[in-house]
Amino acid sequence: MKRVLHALPLAAGAIALCLGTLAHSGELQSPTAVLQDLLEKTNSLYLGQSEQNLMMMDDNPSLWTVEDGEELFHTARGPNNISLEECDFGKGPGVLKGAYIELPRYFADTKKVMDLETRLVHCMTTLQGFSSDDPEVKQRHGSDSDMMKLQTYIAAQSNGMPWDPQLDHPMAKAMLDAGEALFFRRAGTLDFSCNTCHGDTDKRIRASVLPNVNSPEEWSKAISWPAFRVGHQHTRSSQHRLRGCYWQMRQPGVIAGSEASIALLAYWTDRARGAPAILPDMKR
Amino acid sequence: MLSRKRASFLTRSIAFAAVVGLANVAHAEETEQALDYTAMTPEALAEHLLFETNSFRLDQPVQEGGVARQRLEQDEIQRACSNIDGAAPDLETLIKVREMAEKSIVYPDKIELGDWERGREYAWSGFGFRIGHNNDDHTTREAGGNCYNCHQIGADRQGGNLGPALFNYGKNRGNSPEMLRLAYGIIYNAHAFFPCTDMPRIGYKEVLNQQQIADVLAYLFDPESPVNQE
Numbered sequence: 001m002k003r004v005l006h007a008l009p010l011a012a013g014a015i016a017l018c019l020g021t022l023a024h025s026g027e028l029q030s031p032t033a034v035l036q037d038l039l040e041k042t043n044s045l046y047l048g049q050s051e052q053n054l055m056m057m058d059d060n061p062s063l064w065t066v067e068d069g070e071e072l073f074h075t076a077r078g079p080n081n082i083s084l085e086e087c088d089f090g091k092g093p094g095v096l097k098g099a100y101i102e103l104p105r106y107f108a109d110t111k112k113v114m115d116l117e118t119r120l121v122h123c124m125t126t127l128q129g130f131s132s133d134d135p136e137v138k139q140r141h142g143s144d145s146d147m148m149k150l151q152t153y154i155a156a157q158s159n160g161m162p163w164d165p166q167l168d169h170p171m172a173k174a175m176l177d178a179g180e181a182l183f184f185r186r187a188g189t190l191d192f193s194c195n196t197c198h199g200d201t202d203k204r205i206r207a208s209v210l211p212n213v214n215s216p217e218e219w220s221k222a223i224s225w226p227a228f229r230v231g232h233q234h235t236r237s238s239q240h241r242l243r244g245c246y247w248q249m250r251q252p253g254v255i256a257g258s259e260a261s262i263a264l265l266a267y268w269t270d271r272a273r274g275a276p277a278i279l280p281d282m283k284r
Numbered sequence: 285m286l287s288r289k290r291a292s293f294l295t296r297s298i299a300f301a302a303v304v305g306l307a308n309v310a311h312a313e314e315t316e317q318a319l320d321y322t323a324m325t326p327e328a329l330a331e332h333l334l335f336e337t338n339s340f341r342l343d344q345p346v347q348e349g350g351v352a353r354q355r356l357e358q359d360e361i362q363r364a365c366s367n368i369d370g371a372a373p374d375l376e377t378l379i380k381v382r383e384m385a386e387k388s389i390v391y392p393d394k395i396e397l398g399d400w401e402r403g404r405e406y407a408w409s410g411f412g413f414r415i416g417h418n419n420d421d422h423t424t425r426e427a428g429g430n431c432y433n434c435h436q437i438g439a440d441r442q443g444g445n446l447g448p449a450l451f452n453y454g455k456n457r458g459n460s461p462e463m464l465r466l467a468y469g470i471i472y473n474a475h476a477f478f479p480c481t482d483m484p485r486i487g488y489k490e491v492l493n494q495q496q497i498a499d500v501l502a503y504l505f506d507p508e509s510p511v512n513q514e
Contacts, residue, residue: 173322181329191361191485202445206443259339
């Protein structure tokens, strides 16, 4: 016993050293720890609004979605009977670590700026040979959809890393700037723009505290999708969030993977630049 | 403002010319290839993305009649109040917005308080006018005013804080005809008093009709209303 006690500080030291190195590479921190760090930095009402979610985050049901996705990703599927390991998400075929926080980005093979969902659809249709009408591709929502399983697994490989959407190609910059114009563009029955609800800190719709686009710490959590939405009991995507916002704004339904949706995602990801991603997150 | 307007007109014309030039190209993908996004202004590209790239369900019928496309087409006030970062436009534009808004208000001959209980229903209801994956069916339920999403109104229900709190609205102001007229105007088109405000134009956009606004006024002004019982 005495011997163990003596050894403890040394072991703890070694572990701490180990943790330090790993945390630096963004590997060992849990999504909960990433959020806790942001909370300590900002004391934001938005980040801390659900104590219950914070308590439950280590048992986030989306962690199961990650595991489902891992299996799917590495399984040979589709008419071509091939896995997604050859899919290039921007950092080379099969490289997932840190790929998501660099999206949306320009892809030379399609000559398009693509977000995670669009790129995934691209690989499933071109590489695996699925048709866009196959349920594997068509079903976009719900924890039990292939799309959400795969997205959540891929995104989780960027947990804790700072958002860094790639703007090296002029098309990416053009889409981002158009996304900014869209973000502030008022229209519809109620004259809303995205900025109506997301331009200030500590604003609420009824009891829900809204994230401020001008605070990278708040905005990082806001755009950390996939996330488990407790109210829906499902893992949800960025595209699902965007669709909900347009619905609430009383503006036309935005189509997932459309160019306008990607322009908006390019802008919103850019506004969280440098703040660490929480993947998967848990939201109200 | 003039230069901004001019620039925006120019870019729109360029985008328009480009689109017209390509009108006989059958596939959208080919159109995208031919159109150089990097040569367009952000505003012109945004307009192109909204209307020409199959990004929205533009052809869906909407509750007020017509199709969804019209919801994305900006009127003058929406355009004037869409500056990047939510910045207020210059004074000249603000004055113009205020004047346009003032002219738009249709006042009843006499403004009378309606039924505060019905008014509370309208103030609390967030139903109505939503379109896309799930359309609000106005034949099953009246559209509400969405007031409590942004305003704390009475103490009987938690409201938002995007707009000011309205506790004791009537108690603090009295029920003079001038005060009722002012409140009616603010609900109808608040830009007449606060140009480029975030508040929706509830009357102008026919979210609520005259009688419904009178009911909401009762909720705000009636001494019996819980709003005035704090």
